[in-house]
Amino acid sequence: MLVSVVALAALAPSVARAQTAPRPPDRQWGSWAIGTAVLPGGPKGWGGYFELQARSNALLREFFYNEIKGGVSYNVTDNFTVLLGIGRYSTADYRDLSEGYLALERRVWQQYTFTQPVGRIKLEHRFRVEQRWTRFRDDVVPVNQARYRGRQRYRLSAVLPLNNPTMQPGTAFLSVYNEVFLDPRGPYFERNRAYAGAGVQLNRGVTVQDAWLNQVDWLPARAQAGTGQFIARGRQYKNNLVLSVVYRIARAKAEDKPAPFTPFQAD
Template identity: 50%
Template sequence: MNKYLLAGALLAATLGAAPAARAQTPLNPVQPWGSWAILTAQLPGSTEHRWGGYVELQGRTNALARQFFYYEAKGGVSFDIDPNFTLLVGGGRYSTSDYRALEDGPLNVEHRLWEQLTLTQYSKRLKLEHRYRIEQRWFSFRDDSTAFRQRIRYRLNGFFPLNKKTITTGTLFLSAYDEIFLNPSGPVFERNRIYGGIGYQVTPHFIAQLGYVNQANYNYTNASGQFVLQNTAAKNNIVLALTYKFSHRTVPPGQERLPSQQD
């Protein structure tokens, strides 16, 4: 199959799924497009140096580049069991506010800890990443109440370089993923996140990506016996992600590392 047809199919399949999901929920009010800005500094592990890590800052707005309401600061430590098999332990702070009254302080603040396993597969140009995550989440709400929740996440991420066979300096690439969020306490199927975008590796260290993400939260209704979208829950967003990757001195400069988003 022509490489550009395969790349287009990967991106079209991901973007096409979002309208289909929304079509099932005509009662869901139309929301403005939002935006996410993600800044990441990362030290990937290698065969010689298996320990790595990252730190990340992220902000979100209710409308495009305005009506700020959410930010998160997080980081993690990783260990490469082998080049295609990575473990990570991470933690972070997540703050949600009312964009109409930021001066009133956060509606809730979440502290999160998670354990993660990532498996990668390579098939000529197409690269696939399977990410499994278990989260522990502690909430503090404005009314001084607290809560504890757990969550399980699985993400299938695909990458397709357009002008090279590997994603290294000077590579233009497509990226798409679908991630499901499961709540052990119920409702089990909590959220679905679909992403499609394009990226460019500017230097051995700097990567820029621009994409689209649709995030939908779900509820379970006993009346219909089916999963349905919560009102005002499904939202489209433009995502700008900038990543700076440090490297160990002994790692070859042309070694491929997938430009995965850490969110």
């Protein structure tokens, strides 16, 4: 519990700064649509997930970004899980999608997740180490090369069931998290995400959730192209409406009962 309180206290200033940061030129809200299929860990501990995600520059229109990713997980204990993931991330110009991607990233990551009950609330501490290879449409580097960057992420999540003491079919819940992104090459504090949502577990297999997500990006200091003028490090943020559906795949054998389900966001 002490660890959780300290972590929340450390992250709180980041969230506060996010609310006072200047808006980017585009003042519209964006939206994220997320569909996830989860195979919960069984008696032998092995599980996994697959996810499709699309993001738009405005509410449910001007889509410019998509993700295809998945991972294999192993439950070391009831409250500690490791995962190896891989994904493809594509960014385009929503005004002319026929031109193809502006940036295409392939990513591999290793993830370590700890869960912690505090009364009816369940906390999740998630640590992720990423290896990222990105190509840009106008790159002059050889086709068989890509720009590499590493990154580390930490996310603290909390889920509170409202009308039942634990998660079960028909349970409404609240969900919040804050996540920080750290880049070892700088700017070291790269990004912050703050999330607050509500949802319901419709049945044993399907959970739906709607949420607000605020993303803040810290931009590195740089020289302006053409003029050479120095631009100091800045930041920009955007609010997003997140719509997510999770389908929990049932195992074939009745004895392969997964651990109790908590609707933490897979990403």
